[in-house]
Each structure stands twice: as C-alpha cells, then as structure tokens.
Amino acid sequence: MEILKYFPKEIRDKIINLDKTEEIRIRNGKKIILNNGQTEQIINVYITHEMMENIMQNLCDNSVYAYQNEICSGFITLKGGHRVGITGDVVIEDGKIINIKNISSLNFRISRQIYDCSNKILKDVINLQENTIYTTLIVSPPGWGKTTILRDLVRKISDGIDEIGFKGITVGVADERGEIASMYRGIPQNDIGIRTDVISNIPKSIGMNMLIRSMSPKVIVADEIGRKEDAESIEYAMCCGVKGIFTAHGETLETLKKNPLLNKLIEKNIFEKIIFLNKRN
Secondary structure (H helix, E strand, O other), rough: OOOHHHHOOHHHOOOOOOOOOEEOOOOOOOEEEEEEOOOOOEEEEOOOOHHHHHHHHOOOOOOHHHHHHHHHOOEEEEEOOOOOEEEEEEEOOOEEOOOOEEEEEEEEEOOOOOOOHHHHHHHHHHHHOEEEEEEEEEEEEOOOOOOHHHHHHEEEEHHEEHHHEEOOOOOEEOOOOOOOOOEEEOOOOOOOOOEEEEEEEEOHHHHHHHHHHHHHHOEEEEEOOOOHHHHHHHHHHHHOOOEEEEEEEEEOOOOOOOOOHHHHHHOOOOOOEEEEOOOOO
C-alpha cells in the first residue's frame, strides 16, 4: 500500500497486510498498533526517536518547514486522502500555536471512500421537485460514519443523479479538518463531484462565509457544527438563500438540544430535516 512508503524499511517489512486497517498508531518508545475498528494488531517493532524523525521527514517531503501550517493544525494530509494526526511538545507564541516539536505520536488514518453509502437517506435529503436539497442536519455519536455519508452526499448532489432525474448543483464545502475532500496540493483526494468547491484548514464558520461570497454555492456543507460562530454562519447562509447539509454529534433530539447553539437553530426551524443515524445505516 502506498502509505507504507513513509515508513522505514524495518517497519515496512513487519506490516504484511493493511486491507482492513483504519489506523496505524505510532508512539515514541512503543510498539506499533494497527486498528481495524474492531480489533488491534500489535507489530513487534519499537519506535525510536530516529525512526520518528525519519517518518516526519518522509511525510513532509524532507521539508518540515514547508508543512509548518499543517503541523500546527495537528495533522498532515497525504496523497490519497490519508491523514496523519500529530502530537508532541506544542510551542505557543502570542496565544497561537507556532510549532509542534519532539513528536511523540503519529496516527495514520487510512482513507477509504465508500460509494453509495448515503443511498438510504438520499430520499430524505433531495428535494426533487425543486432540484435542490432540504437543509439537513445529520446526527450520530462519533465514529458512526457521519463524515463518510456526508462525503457521498456531496458527490451525488454535485454530479447529479441520473436515475432519479436530479441535475447536479454547485456545492461549497467548508472542510475545516480536511476530512471531507482531503485536499492535497489543491486537488481533492476524495471524489466529491464535479461542481464542488472546497476551502480547507480554516474554521468552518469563516470558510462558509468565504464560499458564499466568492463561489455562490447552491448548497453549503460543513462537518461537526456546534460553535456560536458556526450557528451564525449557517443563519447567514440561509438568509442568502443557500441550502445546507451539516453534521453534529448526538443520539436523540433531546441530547441534541442540550447544545444551546444547536437548540437555537432547531427552534428557528433552520433545519428542514434532521436525520439520526444508527449503526444499521
């Protein structure tokens, strides 16, 4: 697998199969752990400081400075849409993170796009009569597939759905953490459709406003909303006549309403549809 090229040979030789692996956890002075979401496999290689330095240089194309902004955000996006979470000694200056040094842990999150995983909720999102969507909030606990489903919805709405006569419309994605499009050197590594514009590595509230002003989307998309600024940007989008698809953490309407900002949006009837996922979705 392409992701193995970032590892020293002594690690590559120990990892035989990554077919179902979702995460590769690397910690300084510890053994490597592969996680497939249900079980773990411990690889009998102890990570040294030199190995960690070697991996970081490989991740950054031998220029850590060039990747400084991404590192300060806590992750690096790789070709193929894979993401590497980073922890270590954080250097703060004037209240802002300017560096993470002495890297202690790396979490390789392997990207696998699942096509058509949104089919079960598609009929609840698409407004076929007006060839648009219903402003929708998708809700579930962490790790239940919200982002994966959201990505597939973006692709379908952007490309159009010939089977039902839905014509593709322009979508703007405020991809704060890079998990929807996984941009790499300006190119989305995930298939997010032909009519999709992405702004990434910026607070989603700012990203939504920028997209509305600069790209005139018919639909705005953001993952894991919940801050005051998010709510304000969503209300601004609705006032501009832009539809939206958003996700949030929760299990029931009652738990969702415990977030006062989300509750405010619900009470204002901002969301035309609220979809609660379960593990069977």
